[in-house]
Amino acid sequence: MDASTLAQPVRQPSGDHDAALRFITCGSVDDGKSTLIGRLLVDSKAVLQDQLAGVQRSGETDLALLTDGLTAEREQGITIDVAYRYFATPARKFIIGDAPGHEQYTRNMVTAASSADAAVVLVDATKLAWQDADLKLLPQTHRHSLLAHLLRVPSIVFAINKLDAVQDPALAFRHISAALGRFAQSAGIEPRAVVPVSALKGHNVVEAAPGWCGYAGPSLLQLLETLPVTQAETAEPFSFPVQWVEKFSGSSDTSQGRRVFWGRIATGQVRPGQAVRVMPSGQTATVAQVLDAVRRPRDIGAGHSAGIVLDREVDVSRGDWLLATDAPEAVREVSGTVAWLDDEPLLPGRVYWALHGHRWVKARVRRIGHRLDIQTLAQQQATQLEANAIGQVEITLQEPLATRPFERARLPGSLVLVDTATHRTAGALLVR
Structure with a gap:
């Protein structure tokens, strides 16, 4: 995979763009993740004037403060916890998770990546020997990319930041893209794109900058607007972790007096008449009714919350699983x-x-x-x-x-x- 191939966005089926795209920013510490999110929020008109006034430092706007809200984060100038922000464009809605770059807080990055549809891995051009065609990437760039890949984040995008601060942005973009291509190929990662950006100046973040750094693709936001959300695992056998057992005091409820087992369907689908096995007891029963979050009877698939009523009383507690009868053995x-x-x-x-x-x-x-x-x-x-x-x-x-x-x-x-x-x-x- 050469740099010219990697630098252009990989076009994929559009997917469900009515749903909000959950994406995280990750990478090494001080690569500009919080500033990038601040730039996305400001340039997409998702920040009010009084919010902007609250992130002024020495008369200048510090975009990173829009996400770094903890006192310790503002004092130390680093991101510690995952900060979530919400914004929308005419094309779609977004939920952003700003993950910390410091090694000490890798666990927070893993938490954010576990539910993400996409990961934007930032790479700080000023920290690398960009003049060298065989340059080495930072360890945390490797670690966060590998973790996002292992956690099955469907779309990984590399964003090379701070190119406005190097003498030859085009050469730096070419060499860093090549290094990312070599790493991605050896790690088995198929990134959607490598995009040049300047989070501080706003180059190629919201509005495209044609020809900048020799790049002719869309801006980062335009690319994010095309990425698919994670597809629910409906083709797998049914599995359902029980989170809460609801008991009733009357018989007028939709459950007809039986207990309702609430949770979120992990895989597969469930409908009345379906046989299920209780794990770990091994008892079997038949689904009598399936309720959605507002107690309407309906068939429900993976990724959605449900209340399940069985045709007979069996011993089921929080922590048990309801499984399809043909599901793999424990x-x-x-x-x-x-x-x-x-x-x-x-x-x-x-x-x-x-x-x-x-x-x-x-x-x-x-x-x-x-x-x-x-x-x-x-x-x-x-x-x-x-x-x-x-x-x-x-x-x-x-x-x-x-x-x-x-x-x-x-x-x-x-x-x-x-x-x-x-x-x-x-x-x-x-x-x-």
Whole structure:
């Protein structure tokens, strides 16, 4: 994949553009993520005058303050937590997540990416040896791109920022695009585009800048307006993590006096008359009624909240799963890719809490397969995984879980590992 190919947007089927596009900005610290979002909001007329007046510093507008709202963020000049902002253009609505770039807050970036339709990975041209055709990218650019790819973010866009601050923007764009192309190819990432931008000056962010840096494609916002939202996993067998069990005091309700199991459908579809299996008890029942969020009876598919009423009373609690009768059997041995987020290293033999849907079980780390070298993408032997490392692990569960490969089913294929002593989120495991 050469730079000229990568620099032009990849046109894909339009998808559902009536739905809001959820996208995050990520990359290394101080690459201009918060400033870029501020520029998008200001130039798309999504910021009121009194809001602009509140982000003045020394008589100049600091666009980053539109998203960096925590006191610690404003004092230190960095993004710590994920800040969400909403805006719309005539073409579509957007939900933006401004993810922190500092390594210490990688867990916050993972949280934001897990529900994103697209990721804009910023690359600061001034931090790189842009005159060198064989330049090296920053480790956090690699890490955030890999995490977005592993988390199945459908669209990844590279935005090369601060090109207005280098002597030869066209040469810098060409060399950095080539480096991104080499990295993307080795990592198996198929980016939608590489776009040159200046978040501070506004070049090619909202309005296109034809010919700037030798780039002839759309602006970043024009590109975002064409990206599809994440498609619901309706083709997979039905799976439903129970979040809340509702009991009734009367028989006049739409449930006819039976309990209603509420949650969001993870995969597949559900309709009355469908046979389901309860996990972990293994009992079977038939769906008597399906209710939407306002209690209207209807068939509901993956990605939507539902209330399910069964034809008979069975033992179902929060954390249980309702599954199609032909769904894969539950397993106790699980292997997959882990993004390790805790300051305490991951060690074989240690026990963690594993959260699957709304179900908690104990999990023991059986072995570490390898650790991924962020720079070379080589698989290295490892006896432990340090903070922000990515690797392959095998775990043994105290109770069987109905997991599926993450590449096919996001929710059934993911586990959150939590430290049993500190209760800190320790890692995100994506099932192979």
